[in-house]
Amino acid sequence: MPTLTENVAALMREVAAREIMPRFRALAEGDVEEKSKGDLVTIADRASEIWLTPRLEALVAGSHVLGEEAAAADPALLxxxxxxxxLWTVDPVDGTGNFVAGRETFGVMIALVEKGMTTHAWIYLPVTDEIAIAERGAGAFWTSEGMATRLLSGRAAPAITDQSASFYVRFMPDDWKGPIERHASGIGRKESTLCSAVDYTSVARGRHDFVTYYRMLPWDHAPGTLILCEAGGVVRDIETGLDYTPRILKGPHLIARDEESWQRTAESIRALRAHL
Known part of the structure; x- marks a missing residue:
């Protein structure tokens, strides 16, 4: 009998095959809308969430889905x-802007939250058919070309000029935006995929050093946080020092591949802020 982990992974692959990939680089006029300025939604987002919702709820008795598109229509669902x-958190197409533009950096993200803590997480990248899966206390695993390997994000901490990082400061208050941008000026390689699914899995795989976020909506961060933390990474508020949980909706948060990297980078940003 398939496990919960296997059932959800199968649903993600099926919804991608049914609702997402047939529309990739094939969106018709009227298939894309703007929920708010710069925040896009497509027919693929909505159809995927509608298809996933009853199937996920059937897997765990008494559970509910908190999907990005349903919450956009009714914020009270938060x-x-x-x-x-x-509670299932669902981001049916993470990186919608990339999907609309025909870029391959998008994914499907699901987490199971129980009593306010994420217990299971999945991030699926449909273009490459790769998936990251984690269960609290049982590690995180990456499956590519049918081969599953354990995720371990840590490696020897690189010098700041050799680091790779993403800085998302669009929603940051000015007293954090400035220091983060100043810290970013010394980083060796900066890239913004505009896709949490890609950012979290890149850090968890040891290919990226850290990311900053302010808006912490659960469908964007609950899955990646569990996967990264089970791989040895850290997701924590720079100001309070508190680890992220799905009930936290804002930052500033720093996502790092290990404790040493988190501490070193957070201290640098805090010091820059103190000199404002």
Whole structure:
């Protein structure tokens, strides 16, 4: 009998085959809308979430889905985070802007949250048919070309000029945006994929050093946080020093591949902020 992990992975592959990949680089006029300025949604996002919702809820008795598109239509659904019922967070197409532009950097993200803590997580990259899966306390695994390997994000900490990082400061308050941008000026390689699915899996695979975020919506961060933390990484608020949980909706958060990298980078940003 398939496990919960296997069932969800199968659903992600099926929804990608049914609703996402047939529309990739084939969106018709009227298939893309703007929810708010610069925030796009496509028919693939909505159809995928609608298809996934009843199937996920059927896997865990009494569970509910908190999907990005449903919450965009009814923000009151975010209140589901505050109760202890099993909750699925769903980002049906993470990186929608990339999907619309025909770029391959997009994914499907799902997490199971129980009593406010993420217990299971999945990130699926449909173009390459690669998936990251984690269960709390049981590690994180990356499957590519049918081969599963354990994710371990840590390696010898590189010098700042050799680091690779992404800095998302669009929603940052000015007193954090400035210091982060100043710290970023010394980083060796900066890249913004505009896709949490890619950012988190890149850090978890040891290919990226850190990322900064302010807006911490659960469908964007609950899956990646568990996967990265099970791989040895850290997702923590720079100001409070508190680890991320799905009930936290804003930052500033620093995502790093290991504790040493997190501490070193957070200290640098805090010091720059103190000299404002």
């Amino acid at each position: 209140e589901r985070l505050s109760d202890d019922k099993a």
